[in-house]
């Protein structure tokens with residue numbers, strides 16, 4: 063046989079039947095696919111699995127020692143006779159049951175076999191064997207029904223085993239480190255182990271796509287050795303080295319995808335919009351009622367320079383709530399308008415879009431009243447375009463946008479997908495969009511509605527841990543505003559333990575009355591909307607699925623889900639407050655089920671000070687800016703994630719009066735839920751909380767990777783632990799891609815990206 067390589071089909075290497083199974087069940091078609099299918103864990107020979115860690119309902123592979131075997135004959139003697147193997151046709155009637163119990167005096171697992179008469183002989187008491195199957199319970203005992211069983215070849219007398227097809231004999235591994243692969247139905251450990259061994263024994267030619275200099279620089283081993291040792295580690299040290307190398311490959315593959323995106327974007331031409339003296343931006347700066355913070359000024363200069371180049375800007379602007387990102391964005395928009403182009407600002411919700419339009423009009427004053435009587439020369443116009451506009455207003459708005467009269471257009475994302483026609487779009491500002499992924503941004507740049515690609519500025523107040531910024535936002539250049547504008551008041555946060563100290567809750571309502579008495583306003587936030595008309599599906603009752611869906615939001619306290627009472631609802635709490643502790647105050651209700659016009663009306667009334675208290679869901683999480691609001695009470699606070707609580711409390715203390723945030727919770731002291739609330743109360747550092755959140759999340763959720771199928775990508779890489787590797791890979795990727803986004807000069811690397819990140823998994827970049 064000619065020498066095999068990574069792209070050699072498995073068929074013809076491991077036998078047609080096995081190859082077909084590997085392809086059908088695990089989508090492994092080539093030698094490379096198989097070698098990149100890494101073990102999930104490693105068992106040490108002689109070390110038995112801790113049965114206490116098994117999870118009912120999941121597949122597991124355990125090493126166990128047989129402690130008892132019982133057989134039961136049900137006495138039925140059908141047409142097939144006593145000892146026949148009921149093959150063919152439907153399921154044969156159960157005539158015989160063997161129970162093989164493994165474990166120790168603490169914990170036991172019963173493996174049950176039906177109509178297979180050989181197990182008692184094959185697995186005598188004292189045998190160590192590997193059992194793979196789904197864990198269930200039967201009469202309160204852990205059970206596995208018809209598991210596949212493997213014994214090591216060097217345990218007693220493997221040579222003469224002829225006792226049944228179901229017993230697999232696996233070889234002993236060097237160093238006693240036994241790989242355990244992730245399994246699916248129809249593929250056993252032994253099939254994978256043997257296939258890998260067959261392939262490795264043929265010594266495939268493996269060319270290393272990563273240049274030697276990089277390997278040497280980072281002290282990494284070559285790919286051939288790494289693939290050998292990840293499957294058949296000679297020692298734990300060899301295994302560590304192999305994992306280190308393959309983790310780097312994963313980090314590099316991700317960063318290559320991102321570097322390609324950046325290089326691709328940079329190849330596009332853009333119309334430069336240099337700063338033009340004497341334009342709108344200068345006029346705006348001259349009238350600014352406050353001084354820009356140092357950070358605002360510095361970031362402003364970077365953006366001004368980006369806009370002046372012949373390639374599109376792609377920049378992420380991070381900054382705590384209240385750090386003044388909007389002014390930075392507005393100044394960028396004005397610079398673009400000064401070059402005769404348009405700017406659009408996209409918000410995640412209609413409420414926010416309307417609010418942005420309102421506040422931009424206010425901040426710009428006469429400079430934003432272009433086309434109106436008495437506006438200064440060169441003034442521009444601001445047009446709001448949302449789904450809730452009436453037909454006539456919409457037509458007018460579209461006309462303003464198409465004619466170029468609207469210098470600034472504000473709307474939601476629908477605005478771009480609806481094919482709105484711009485006269486000359488130069489800049490897209492995306493506000494508060496952490497759910498807007500790499501691919502969506504890529505689409506923004508390439509399927510842009512204007513002639514040449516617009517500049518893109520993405521803004522977020524959600525602090526992003528550095529590793530996440532490098533992956534989920536890795537296609538962007540980043541800037542951060544670290545400083546709050548002068549005069550911004552600190553927010554004091556206190557946990558109100560509702561179960562232990564009910565009087566504190568009463569006090570919370572009194573505090574609201576006191577704030578209102580001083581002329582201020584307050585928010586009350588609840589996890590749920592309310593149940594009237596909600597129908598069968600409880601999920602509808604929540605805002606956007608962002609809250610208290612333990613699957614979608616793993617950083618919310620999972621224990622809260624199966625708690626006794628349902629989460630508090632806006633409608634219910636509003637009614638309770640109106641008739642009780644807050645009677646006489648002006649209460650408004652805001653949530654996602656209101657029609658947009660209603661939402662906007664409530665929000666504007668609150669902004670105008672015509673409402674004292676706003677009872678709301680997380681619709682107010684991002685961007686809502688009412689400086690006169692000084693207090694927030696968050697009900698069932700343990701049901702929110704830490705970052706989310708931080709976002710929410712950022713809504714108060716936006717004016718000069720100090721802000722108060724009360725986290726009301728029935729979570730008992732000492733529970734994880736309560737500990738998270740204490741952590742939020744103890745710090746005002748959003749980055750710290752974001753890192754803590756990351757630790758609590760399953761990483762797959764951070765990256766949005768699907769767990770199903772051939773999930774080889776990013777299995778070795780951890781965003782928490784591998785920060786250094788990710789940073790190195792980012793630098794390397796930038797150098798390797800250079801100005802060659804197709805990586806035409808490095809086909810080996812392109813292949814590696816494809817091998818490490820399966821096509822469908824490149825999508826994960828979409829779901830930041």
Ligand code: ADP
Pocket residue numbers: 352353354355358381382383384385386387388389523547548687716
């Ligand atoms: P965010 O970063 O949360 O979007 P905003 O841009 O909404 O913050 O700014 C919050 C408030 O601070 C606004 O009312 C804005 O006018 C005000 N602001 C922004 N920059 C400054 C500054 N340098 N000095 C004083 N106030 C400022």
Ligand code: MG
Pocket residue numbers: 387388493685
């Ligand atoms: Mg904002």
